[in-house]
Amino acid sequence: MKTIITIIFFTILSFTAQAQNNTADVNVETMEMSIVTQTINEIKTASNTEVARLYKFKNSRIKRDLYFITKANKAKMA
Template sequence: MKTIATIFFIFFIGTAAQAQNNTTDVKVVTIETSIVTETAKELKMETKNEVVRLYKFKNARIKKALSFTTKRNKAKMA
């Protein structure tokens, strides 16, 4: 009895879903725009004087920072 009721319920839901009329057409409003073909190019020439540090060796500041030693870095005799 339970299976018959389940099949009837599924059949009823399926036919109710197909019986709906969704035939409304949505019209899209189009807007016409013009194409711009002229482009203006402007170049701004600015001179900047900046000071740059020049190191003799590559990554000199990094190597100096990584090569620090502390008092406890020394080897001890056991």
């Protein structure tokens, strides 16, 4: 029964494939473009200057904030 159904299925597919209308080949118009050999080099220079700050003093606010110690970090004696 399975073989009969598959044979019928393939025959129906072959008939539907033959019944399709063939479309005519579409010709594409080609355009000829010239090659550009001139290159433009642009160099952009940024005039922004950035300053990095170094703190000399031990008690400066930035260093003190970055080097914080919590109570959980302290060692406990048993």
